Amino acid sequence: MDVLSTIDTFAWIFWLLLILVFLVIEMLTVELTFLMLALGGIVGLVADLGGAPLWLQVIIAATAAIALVVFLRPRMLQRLQRSADTRPSNVEALLGLEGEVLMTVSRVAGQVKLANGDVWTARCDGDTRLHPGAHIEVARIDGATAVVRARGQETTS
Template sequence: MDWLSEHAWSVWLAAAAILGVAELMSLDLVLVMLAVGAVAGMVAALVGAPVLLQLLVAGGAAAAMLALVRPPVVKRLHTGPDLRLGHGKLVGQEARVTAAVTPHETGRVRLGGEEWSAAPYDGLSTIAVGATVEVLEIRGATALVHEVPSLEA
């Protein structure tokens, strides 16, 4: 029993290593939090704290990690950039008018390497051939566009 009390730090270190390796297989971020608690228990053992205090320190550190660190880390890992598919990825892009866009007749724009039918977004504008427009919405196979003001006067 003397050996165990003198080498408690190595038991804590082994527990942390085992939990760390097990975390590599589970990838759930629970066992790594427990491993941090084991490291805290190891530090308490190196300082010379009694076994009961080592257990309390390890348990407290593990509980704190599970309650305070894991939720935001998991949330950050599970969120990512919005994936825009289909027509949605074309909204916000610029296009070049190839056939005049008028309120009464749909025109044509070159958008994403393809020809699209186009109508004015506000329903009132007339956009000349060669103008640069921004796609504000896609309705069916028609791009609703608004002319981008140019700096040329």
């Protein structure tokens, strides 16, 4: 038995190994490119099981993989990103959040309780003073201090 017929006989093993390698890489990267290549490998395996010659199997698998990467992958990525949580988090979630002054807030110090239940050290820009019970909203966060303003007041920064 010559080398080419041996390769042709055991090509299905090559396809299975290639599919397995692509799937492992996809699990590590999660970018869907290697998933498309693995699907192209499955098409090549089906062509082998259908009796196609090796050169045709490679062409069919490559064509299928390229078509999947170009046409299916962008749609899948778009669908995955569409279902992502778009709510603001961390500091962005605090901006504009309303609250109430607990201790007088000046340009140096103060304390507020936000609508989410968090108690923050706070300060105001300028010479404004906010007294306990005043309703405020968060203008920005400076480190661990909330810079607040009276609710409905615009900032100039």
